[in-house]
Amino acid sequence: MSQSGEPVSGAQRGLEPQGLIHLADNLDVLRALSDASIDLIYVDPPFNTGRERRYTRLRTRREPGGDRRGFQGRRYRTTRLGTLSFDDVFDDYLAFLEPRLIEAERVLARHGTLYFHIDYREVHYCKVLLDRIFGRDRFLNEVIWSYDFGGRSRRRWAPKHDNILVYVKDPTQYVFNADDVDRIPYLAPGLVGREKAARGKLPTDSWWATIVPTNGRERTGYPTQKPLQILRRIVRASSNPGDRVLDFFAGSGTTGAACLELDRRFVLVDDSPEALRVMARRFAGAPDLAWKGFDPDAEGRAGTGRGAGGRR
Numbered sequence: 112m113s114q115s116g117e118p119v120s121g122a123q124r125g126l127e128p129q130g131l132i133h134l135a136d137n138l139d140v141l142r143a144l145s146d147a148s149i150d151l152i153y154v155d156p157p158f159n160t161g162r163e164r165r166y167t168r169l170r171t172r173r174e175p176g177g178d179r180r181g182f183q184g185r186r187y188r189t190t191r192l193g194t195l196s197f198d199d200v201f202d203d204y205l206a207f208l209e210p211r212l213i214e215a216e217r218v219l220a221r222h223g224t225l226y227f228h229i230d231y232r233e234v235h236y237c238k239v240l241l242d243r244i245f246g247r248d249r250f251l252n253e254v255i256w257s258y259d260f261g262g263r264s265r266r267r268w269a270p271k272h273d274n275i276l277v278y279v280k281d282p283t284q285y286v287f288n289a290d291d292v293d294r295i296p297y298l299a300p301g302l303v304g305r306e307k308a309a310r311g312k313l314p315t316d317s318w319w320a321t322i323v324p325t326n327g328r329e330r331t332g333y334p335t336q337k338p339l340q341i342l343r344r345i346v347r348a349s350s351n352p353g354d355r356v357l358d359f360f361a362g363s364g365t366t367g368a369a370c371l372e373l374d375r376r377f378v379l380v381d382d383s384p385e386a387l388r389v390m391a392r393r394f395a396g397a398p399d400l401a402w403k404g405f406d407p408d409a410e411g412r413a414g415t416g417r418g419a420g421g422r423r
């Protein structure tokens with residue numbers, strides 16, 4: 112507490128705040144993070160948005176004296192080939208992801224886990240890319256998130272799921288808190304006895320969860336917002352209180368919202384000012400946040416009219 116009785120944030124004390132939120136290209140932020148400094152990563156990259164993206168094309172080659180460290184400590188040299196823009200075209204998409212995922216692997220702690228959330232059309236290509244970066248032996252799971260919303264095709268099986276690929280840095284020592292995970296009801300509770308039925312069972316790798324309801328309290332208005340229920344489960348299972356969680360495609364900040372509830376620290380990155388505005392509203396009142404490249408108070412003054420979150 113300060114003398115005035117106001118809470119003093121970690122940032123004010125010169126410590127890292129609970130939440131650090133960047134308006135930036137995630138590659139720049141990733142490169143500035145130290146090796147093995149993150150306990151859990153969740154990412155939900157965009158795809159087929161139809162939006163033009165600009166990115167820097169890089170060529171990375173293995174070279175003993177290279178400036179970057181990659182898989183199994185090998186050195187790499189990266190050459191910048193120029194800045195391109197693209198409309199979510201497939202080949203360019205993997206080229207966009209690759210340097211970011213190489214950095215993700217580098218910043219993940221020895222006991223850390225990456226959750227990579229993707230669409231059923233791209234998951235296979237992304238799995239091959241991630242196997243290359245992490246190694247196949249570090250692939251832990253493919254979680255299928257099934258939802259039931261919208262129309263049903265009469266010409267094929269209506270696609271109603273997303274895929275979440277899970278990789279660990281070290282298969283012998285990753286965090287997995289099975290006892291902390293929310294339990295789900297048995298399909299036939301009458302067959303298992305009253306006590307077991309009341310406790311519910313552990314989820315498997317198939318998760319049923321509704322999409323964010325269009326008129327619920329959780330809804331931020333951000334078009335690609337993911338349900339808090341999914342992020343709570345991931346954060347509980349694969350991190351401990353006080354751990355540092357990274358989401359470098361943060362959108363509306365669902366990962367940060369789960370971390371605030373569950374007492375984890377977090378680093379969020381998005382390159383869209385709209386995403387940062389949504390996060391500022393979502394985190395309004397959270398006492399210990401710092402914003403980089405974005406002033407939530409100025410945004411509030413500029414007219415959202417709903418309070419701006421702020422460096423509290």
Ligand SMILES: C[S@@+](CC[C@H](N)C(=O)[O-])C[C@H]1O[C@@H](n2cnc3c(N)ncnc32)[C@H](O)[C@@H]1O
Pocket residue numbers: 135136137138155156157158333335336337338359360361362363364365366380381382383386
């Ligand atoms: C699918 S959305 C994430 C949604 C998020 N999981 C949620 O619950 O709201 C992907 C986000 O990645 C951001 N993004 C795309 N390219 C980026 C880049 N190079 N650096 C930082 N953010 C980026 C987009 O602005 C978008 O907000």
